[in-house]
Amino acid sequence: MDVAVRTVNLRKTYLSRGSRRVAVTGLSMAVPLGGVHGFLGPNGSGKTTTIRMLLGLVRADSGTAEVFGEAVPKRLPHVIDRVGAIVESPKFFPAFTARQNLVLLAGAIGSPRQRVDEVLEATHLRDRGRDRYAGFSLGMKQRLAIAATLLKDPDLLIFDEPTNGLDPAGIREVRDTMKSLGAQGKTVLVSSHILAEVEQVADTVSIIGHGSLLAEGRVSDILGGAGAAGAAQVRVGVASPDRAAEVLAADGFTVTRDDGYLVVGTDDPAAVTRSLAGHGLYVAELVPVRPDLESAFLALTADEGLGSDADRAAGRRTGAGAA
Amino acid sequence: MSNTLVSPDSRPRTDRRPQGTSLAGLVGVELRRLWWRRLTKVAVVAVVLFTGASVYNAYSQSSPERIAQQLDEYRILQQQAPRIAEECRQQQAVERDRSGDQSIDFGCDEQGQTPTLEQMGLALPVADTITDGIARTSSLLLAFVALLLGASFVGAEFSTGSMGLWLTFQPRRLRVASTKLVAAAVGGAAVAVLCLVLTNLGARMVAVVNRPGSDLDLPPVPALGEPLVVLGLRIVALALGAGIVGAALGLVLRHTAAVVGVVLGFAVVVEGIVMQAFLQGRLQRWSVLKNIEAFIERGTSYFAETCGPTSCEFTQQTLSYTHGWVFLSSVLLLVVLVGLVAFRRRDVT
Structure with a gap:
């Protein structure tokens, strides 16, 4: 090169x-x-x-x-x-x-x-x-x-x-x-x-x-690495997030909370909607969480105590997919 | 308007890369910057005003009316001298009679002598004499102005942060520093030349305007100790050196105020206190101000204690012209070396 x-x-x-x-x-x-x-x-x-x-x-x-x-x-x-x-x-x-x-x-x-x-x-x-x-x-x-x-x-x-x-x-x-x-x-x-x-x-x-x-x-390689570092995630908006989190966890999904939304680890978003609908809970919003440079950066720096609090907040907001 | 800050193709239409600049070219750029600076213009105006005031003072001191008045006073003094001497002798006689001591001397003969016109400072107003007087008194001020210009010239680059930008265009630090020192030297010298030229022009005008009439009987003007141009060259050299010292200190201290503070602090503490208070005045031999005086006046003197086998006393010591310029050159060289080394080695942030 x-x-x-x-x-x-x-x-x-x-x-x-x-x-x-x-x-x-x-x-x-x-x-x-x-x-x-x-x-x-x-x-x-x-x-x-x-x-x-x-x-x-x-x-x-x-x-x-x-x-x-x-x-x-x-x-x-x-x-x-x-x-x-x-x-x-x-x-x-x-x-x-x-x-x-x-x-x-x-x-x-x-x-x-x-x-x-x-x-x-x-x-x-x-x-x-x-x-x-x-x-x-x-x-x-x-x-x-x-x-x-x-x-x-x-x-x-x-x-x-x-x-x-x-x-x-x-x-x-x-x-x-x-x-x-x-x-x-x-x-x-x-x-x-x-x-x-x-x-x-x-x-x-x-x-x-x-x-x-x-x-x-x-950049694409870094993002790919970030994406590969953790499972794919989706951000789910639902009327009863507490109940939804219990249902998804019971069905074996990894769930975290983020400002009233749920961040769910899955390669199959349809499985999430199926699981919730099966319990009478209907998805209002479902967005794939894409790995971005910020996530990659936070993933790379997480172990070193780097980045500001604001950076970390941003990482939580986007799911910090690679973390 | 385009969303970019540059046109799609911002390459030079001249279709060639910059070819670099010679050392002389770089000095030219620095001189241009020096000339564009506000402080330079302020210094030029200040020097012009100071010179004007000095010339005006010389004009009012040497006007025919003033000389005529002084001559009148001189003649009155001449007329009164015998009477003063006589009164003195009478008082002396009274005192001798009262005390019985015939050796008492009131110095009446000296009191009866009138000073000469030269001793009274009465002479024809001549341009060279006027210029000589003003030039000698302004030499230290010119040196300070040159030092300030040099210090500010370099200090401002650090305080605005533009030194870093400049070094991304000219990374050879010794070359950069040298051109700044040369520009500061030229600036200091130019200010001194301006002052001397204006002083001489003004003095010539004063000599013409104040030429006394034939009714005034004045003695011939005493000849100057040296050609005026030689004195002028020394004053220009002093200002040139001061400009370099200012710029070199700017390279070390990186702020105009710091340079001024150090110089004034040195003048007060070292020159004003240490030189006088320690070693009974013997340190004055190494005083910058004394050596400047020795350089400009072609030698000077100071009082210091000297001790013989039995006792110590304060005696007058001479400081030669040679000592003056050698000492000042050494100081200049030392400050420049420190400035160059500091600039070459220290980070520019």
Whole structure:
């Protein structure tokens, strides 16, 4: 497999006020060339630190990293013009205009001034080019950051939590942008803890927790694994859930409760309706619980005490099929 | 509008990748940023206002009316001198008679002598002399402005977080740091040159406007100790160095306020207290401010205790011009080295 990014046993420890915090511990991962690759993990799992190490902003304690086959950070200058990155929120000079910020960055890489106009136009910022960055909305800042990455015409784009703070329209724009760039043959590495979002755009994913890799591969394979990890489930809505749960349990089904619904483990949904109807209980709603990235993620991280309470709540809601 | 943030094909129409930038090109980019900064414009305005105020002060001090008034006062002093001396002698005689001690001396001869016009500071207003005076008094202020510009130039990049973005475009850290130091040096020097040029222009105007009439009999202007341009070059060098130090400290401390705090703290605690309070003034040899003075004034002096075989006393010590520039160059080199090492090794988050 051709890879755009590869890390082997990457490790980083931060020293702060006398205490040590291991941010990344022995992370080995590979991002295939072309398409969108999701880089998933809960907050504090080491995603941003890994990205910073790939970009030479943070020095790894040990391990190796490669971008397009070049060891970084040592050979980073040889590939940096093929890499565009937005690490965390966009950060430009607030007192300068959008155009001034881009002119400086273009000058730093020897890009012609004409390219600044091109990327402003490409990101629909042409009319706001003379406005100060400080007055931009978060969505416009994100556009400008993308414009900056496009100054290089990069083959690899790294987006770190690109939808943080964006409104729904902005989130959709970013999502579609990543899809579009991936469709152009570029490699897009997007880190996020919002799994549903990545699931919609990513072709492949790496899931990390506590700074090390938990799973990696095509999204479909990860979901397949999650589905296979536990029995198929259906979510059942019924007028008397307590009675229904007793009936189904008596008939040998595995039943759990979820907000007034029952989550029933079965490969044969018809058997559930038959069982309930046989006792005068009629199903009002029956939905197959599909394994999703969130479920897979929670399954992978469950044993490690990872994920927020909200993540766990979400896992219960969807049945946490792989758990 | 499209739902994507970019057009379907956002590749450059120029159909070529960026070719990279030379070191000089990168310095040019940094200088452009320096020029665009608000603080730079504020500094330029402040320097222009300060220079204007200094020149105006020189103008009012050297106006023909003022000189004529001072000459009148001088003549009155000349006329009164013999009477003052005579009164002094009379009092001296009374005291000698009263005490019977004929060796009592009130110094009446000295009291009867009037100072020269040069000693009174009365001379023709000449551009070079005016420029020399203003330049020497503004040298320290210019150095501080240059230091502030340099510190803010780098500190702002860290505090806004844009240093990280910059490094994703130019990952060679030593190259990046060097260009920032050079830009800060050029900025500091430019501010000093602006001040000196404006001062000289203003001084020439003052000399022309305030040229006294032939009725005023003034002595010839004493020659300057050195060509004005040599003094100017030293002041520019000082501002240039201060700009570099500011930027280098910015690389270490990563915040303008931190740099200003450290510099002011150093000035108050080390220069103001430690240098005076310990070792009976002998530490002043290593005072940055004293060495700046020695550099600008081509040597200076300070009082420190020296001990002989039997006793100790405070004597005047000289600090040479050579000591001044060697010491300042060493400090500059040290701060730059620390700045480069810190920037190269530390994480940028």
